[in-house]
Amino acid sequence: MKKFVCIDLDGTLLPMDNDYFIKMYLKELAAKMAPYGYDPQELIKTVWAGVYAMFENDGSQTNEELFWKLMNEHYGEARVKKDYRLFDEFYSEDFDAMKKYTDGCDPDAKVLIDGLKKSGCQIVLATSPVFPQVATYTRIRWAGLKPSDFDWITTYENVIHTKPNPLYYQDILEKFQTDGEDAIMVGNDVDEDMSAASLGMDVFLLTDHLINRHDKNIDAYPHGGFKDLMAYLEK
Missing domain, CATH: 1.10.150 (DNA polymerase; domain 1)
Structure with missing residues (x-):
């Protein structure tokens, strides 16, 4: 893992x-x-x-x-x-x-984050940093989670790039002194989230609320729902 x-x-x-x-x-x-x-x-x-x-x-x-x-x-x-x-x-x-204006809370999200924490993972909430911290923390709570569940959260106050720029991910890796090959990015946006692969990061495309603006072939990435993601992370 x-x-x-x-x-x-x-x-x-x-x-x-x-x-x-x-x-x-x-x-x-x-x-x-x-x-x-x-x-x-x-x-x-x-x-x-x-x-x-x-x-x-x-x-x-x-x-x-x-x-x-x-x-x-x-x-x-x-x-x-x-x-x-x-x-x-x-x-x-x-x-x-x-x-x-959201679709509510998915219990699998909390199961996933709790499991990652128990396994000793460092977890960065790599959400598009175009919102203030207060709005980001509010959305975290909507998801049934807490800001303290994460080791770091990107907001517009604390970053100098944003997705899909690979430098956004590079900044995160450098902050935690981590190599791309030791990290994974999970997200639902083919363009914004899967761009992390260009740094050698592993990726997983969550398809429950897929964003694929350019109709790319998603078979290029490991993908599926939460259950598929959990199985993939356990490898």
């Missing part, structure tokens, strides 16, 4: 249709900010621009710094500074209600 396990959250440990969740969550964020003069469609477009900027992060700043730099450029630093508390309030107080 691999002793260093990276695992995705959305659509992997937490059942959801990712596109639907993002669409509805951004709609709710826009509704929150509309009374304060933010045009909903413009805000959603700007947030997406910030996300795409994080995808292209050259490693010179954290994803958080890059995102808010773009927001400052679009809305003006003074306005963003004044209204930052409203964005923070959304994630710390309102975001928990977004659970209704």
Whole structure:
């Protein structure tokens, strides 16, 4: 069994249709900010621009710094500074209600993580780091898990790359002084999660909520449901 396990959250440990969740969550964020003069469609477009900027992060700043730099450029630093508390309030107080846009909790996720912990594995929650820590921790709890279940959790505050950039995975390996051949990445997104294989990491594609934007042949990767994953990890 691999002793260093990276695992995705959305659509992997937490059942959801990712596109639907993002669409509805951004709609709710826009509704929150509309009374304060933010045009909903413009805000959603700007947030997406910030996300795409994080995808292209050259490693010179954290994803958080890059995102808010773009927001400052679009809305003006003074306005963003004044209204930052409203964005923070959304994630710390309102975001928990977004659970209704997921598919609930899969008990197999907790069985998996508990089993990995008992076997002495180091576990990194390698979730796409475009959310603040508070929103990531909230989604972990939706999955029936705790932030303390993981040795590290990637969020937009603490990383300088994001999926599918292989440097995102390289940064994780370097942080834990681990070689790719000693690690595995588990996720449901063919492009974002399976890119870890380029570093020599083992991979497993969880197909319960598969994302395969380019209709790639998934037979190139070990794949299946939670039971298949558990059997694969025990090899």
